[in-house]
Amino acid sequence: MNDTFVILLVGCMVASSCALVGTFLVLRKMALLGDAISHSVLPGIAIGFLLTQSRSSLVMVAGAGALGVLTVFLVERLQRTGRLYADASIGVVFPALFAVGVILISRYASMIDLDLDCVLYGEIAYTPWDLVVVAGKTVGPRAVWVTGLTLLLNLVVVGLFFKELKLVSFDPGLCEALGFRPVRLHYLLMALVSVTVVAAFESVGAILVVAMLVVPPSVAYLLVDRLILMLISAVAAGCIAVFAGYGLARMVDGSIAGGMAVAAGGLFILAFLFSPRYGLIATWIRGRRATGSSAGPNSVL
Amino acid sequence: MEWTFTVRIVLAGSALLGLTGGVLGCFALLRRQSLLSDALAHAALPGVCLAFLITGSKSPEVLLAGAMVAGVLGAFAILAVIRNSRIKEDSAIGIILSVFFGAGIVLLTWIQKLPAGNQSGLDRFLFGQAATMGTDDIRLLSVVAVLVLCAVVLFFKEFKLVSFDQGFGVSLGLPVKLLEFGLTALLVLVVVIGLQMVGVVLMVATLVTPAAAARQWTDRLGLMLLLSGGIGAVSGSVGALASATLPRVPTGPAIVLVSSVILVFSLMLAPRRGMVWAMLQDRQVERRIRRENLLKDLYLAGERGTGFTSWVTLPILMGYRGLTGAGLLRSARRLVKNSHLERSGDQLRLTVEGIREAAKVVRKHRLWESYLSRRLELPPDHLHRDAEMMEHALSDEVVDDLDRRLGYPECDPHGKPIPREQS
Numbered sequence: 246m247n248d249t250f251v252i253l254l255v256g257c258m259v260a261s262s263c264a265l266v267g268t269f270l271v272l273r274k275m276a277l278l279g280d281a282i283s284h285s286v287l288p289g290i291a292i293g294f295l296l297t298q299s300r301s302s303l304v305m306v307a308g309a310g311a312l313g314v315l316t317v318f319l320v321e322r323l324q325r326t327g328r329l330y331a332d333a334s335i336g337v338v339f340p341a342l343f344a345v346g347v348i349l350i351s352r353y354a355s356m357i358d359l360d361l362d363c364v365l366y367g368e369i370a371y372t373p374w375d376l377v378v379v380a381g382k383t384v385g386p387r388a389v390w391v392t393g394l395t396l397l398l399n400l401v402v403v404g405l406f407f408k409e410l411k412l413v414s415f416d417p418g419l420c421e422a423l424g425f426r427p428v429r430l431h432y433l434l435m436a437l438v439s440v441t442v443v444a445a446f447e448s449v450g451a452i453l454v455v456a457m458l459v460v461p462p463s464v465a466y467l468l469v470d471r472l473i474l475m476l477i478s479a480v481a482a483g484c485i486a487v488f489a490g491y492g493l494a495r496m497v498d499g500s501i502a503g504g505m506a507v508a509a510g511g512l513f514i515l516a517f518l519f520s521p522r523y524g525l526i527a528t529w530i531r532g533r534r535a536t537g538s539s540a541g542p543n544s545v546l
Numbered sequence: 547m548e549w550t551f552t553v554r555i556v557l558a559g560s561a562l563l564g565l566t567g568g569v570l571g572c573f574a575l576l577r578r579q580s581l582l583s584d585a586l587a588h589a590a591l592p593g594v595c596l597a598f599l600i601t602g603s604k605s606p607e608v609l610l611a612g613a614m615v616a617g618v619l620g621a622f623a624i625l626a627v628i629r630n631s632r633i634k635e636d637s638a639i640g641i642i643l644s645v646f647f648g649a650g651i652v653l654l655t656w657i658q659k660l661p662a663g664n665q666s667g668l669d670r671f672l673f674g675q676a677a678t679m680g681t682d683d684i685r686l687l688s689v690v691a692v693l694v695l696c697a698v699v700l701f702f703k704e705f706k707l708v709s710f711d712q713g714f715g716v717s718l719g720l721p722v723k724l725l726e727f728g729l730t731a732l733l734v735l736v737v738v739i740g741l742q743m744v745g746v747v748l749m750v751a752t753l754v755t756p757a758a759a760a761r762q763w764t765d766r767l768g769l770m771l772l773l774s775g776g777i778g779a780v781s782g783s784v785g786a787l788a789s790a791t792l793p794r795v796p797t798g799p800a801i802v803l804v805s806s807v808i809l810v811f812s813l814m815l816a817p818r819r820g821m822v823w824a825m826l827q828d829r830q831v832e833r834r835i836r837r838e839n840l841l842k843d844l845y846l847a848g849e850r851g852t853g854f855t856s857w858v859t860l861p862i863l864m865g866y867r868g869l870t871g872a873g874l875l876r877s878a879r880r881l882v883k884n885s886h887l888e889r890s891g892d893q894l895r896l897t898v899e900g901i902r903e904a905a906k907v908v909r910k911h912r913l914w915e916s917y918l919s920r921r922l923e924l925p926p927d928h929l930h931r932d933a934e935m936m937e938h939a940l941s942d943e944v945v946d947d948l949d950r951r952l953g954y955p956e957c958d959p960h961g962k963p964i965p966r967e968q969s
Contacts, residue, residue: 332581340806341803344803351796352795467632499654517631
């Protein structure tokens with residue numbers, strides 16, 4: 246397979262997976278829980294890696310998934326004690342877990358081939374060379390398999406639980422009254438976020454996963470109202486960001502993952518200004534028409 | 547561990563950063579800006595890179611200025627997105643954080659490929675490398691620390707008002723917007739200073755974790771600032787020493803782990819707010835309820851015919867609530883000590899004082915039933931369960947008032963007499 250093709254394919258699959266779960270995070274005002282998870286899975290990855298000495302192991306994914314769920318659990322327990330604000334609970338939990346991860350990795354760095362830089366801001370450029378060999382035959386780059394399977398998993402789960410996820414995102418009370426379990430759905434979603442984050446790790450890195458989780462769904466949120474349309478446009482925005490970001494990175498010979506985040510940011514600015522329904526300009530024009538006044542858009546400050 | 551120059555520098559730097567971060571973190575925590583400070587830390591990165599690209603200098607002052615500008619820009623961008631679109635705060639923070647950081651990474655990788663960029667040392671802003679600090683870093687850090695602490699002391703009252711009651715501040719004619727901007731600018735300053743020591747990700751913890759720990763011990767802002775600064779300084783020093791002593795333990799994560807341990811300790815043990823404290827209190831209440839129930843059961847047994855001071859055997863008492871003999875005896879022991887009960891073998895009986903105490907509980911129960919029945923017109927079979935709880939919760943004053951308002955009824959809705967103190 247052509248290298249550029251592999252990079253773009255992996256990027257698009259990561260972006261699509263992230264957009265699917267990210268949409269629900271954004272709708273449920275939990276974007277920063279996604280941010281927290283993307284950091285706190287680090288010790289899970291390190292432990293999984295230390296145990297099995299391999300990067301492709303299920304143990305690593307399981308470890309990271311467990312840490313993700315643990316993060317959500319800890320944040321919620323802290324909030325429920327009433328002793329910390331919601332945002333502070335997030336702000337104390339993920340750095341603590343992240344610190345454990347960094348110490349684990351740097352203490353055993355000589356024993357394992359796990360590069361902190363790579364884990365944190367990813368190196369999608371190397372993905373085409375890391376091949377999977379099954380029964381003596383190469384069956385393609387590992388990242389393609391990993392991100393492909395994750396995308397499939399996300400599609401299946403979101404497809405199966407679409408109605409429930411929709412309900413819990415817009416009306417958790419009704420969801421509970423109808424006999425669904427909002428708490429279980431919540432943890433299902435969070436586990437899915439954790440798995441997605443882990444799969445995306447090597448390609449875009451821990452910190453830039455957040456860009457993929459939050460920015461494309463926010464772009465979609467500015468464009469459309471219906472959930473299904475929002476999912477589709479979030480996936481589309483993510484993929485556009487991947488292509489544009491790749492071009493940008495090539496142009497300045499910089500980090501591809503960083504370029505994708507910047508491109509996503511560019512899309513957001515476009516949507517923020519020009520969205521026909523919720524954009525700054527459209528709202529301004531509507532406001533002017535409605536009041537007949539010549540007042541400018543809301544002051545930025 | 548050798549007491550080298552580097553160790554001393556790192557120790558001084560970590561303690562100073564912990565102190566300043568802890569103090570300012572209190573305001574971030576109280577103003578619900580914990581995660582904003584996380585975003586500021588990420589947003590500063592492209593500023594550092596641009597400052598290097600424009601000036602070609604890597605002196606801390608220049609890089610700091612760049613980071614400041616980017617941080618303040620990031621803060622304004624978040625505000626602008628929240629105010630002018632339907633995007634919620636959490637997403638806005640996530641967007642600015644990740645996009646700015648992405649831009650920083652692109653610039654950083656670009657710089658590293660420049661001929662002069664290899665030794666730029668900018669990547670220490672990512673993870674923080676306290677060990678690379680020099681005396682000029684410490685000098686800058688001291689200046690910032692003095693500046694921040696002076697500002698907090700000078701504007702203590704104003705900052706307090708802005709953190710707790712902005713509306714009141716406006717009504718007093720305070721420049722609330724300006725004060726808020728000042729606080730945010732100080733926050734950016736500390737974040738930026740801290741970046742090269744603890745790195746982008748862990749910066750938020752040097753601010754919020756000490757403040758969250760200090761919050762558990764006090765309700766007063768002044769004391770909280772002192773405590774938080776102290777916790778920050780201690781975490782910084784212990785973390786720096788741990789990192790100097792143990793092989794391959796980076797300073798930033800070590801500092802964060804120490805402050806996290808202090809936080810867990812505070813959440814558990816702080817007087818009144820601590821979870822252990824709360825658990826003990828719950829147990830005390832539970833025990834009091836069990837004792838009151840035992841007194842009441844003995845009273846009711848007496849009321850059913852045999853007289854209030856007659857002996858009742860344990861098996862009979864156990865039958866009332868399905869309790870174990872051991873549990874009953876545990877409750878009884880304290881009551882015997884207070885001479886509310888007398889015990890002989892497996893028999894118990896009320897003393898005169900015990901009868902008075904038991905009557906109080908029964909009175910509360912029956913008055914509450916009367917109240918529910920008369921005022922809320924609940925049917926007779928809906929009264930008992932509520933009264934079972936209220937009999938342990940109502941204070942004597944409230945019950946006296948209830949009694950008066952109900953016109954001192956003789957009997958409860960089930961026709962049982964309501965005991966009153968004979969005086």
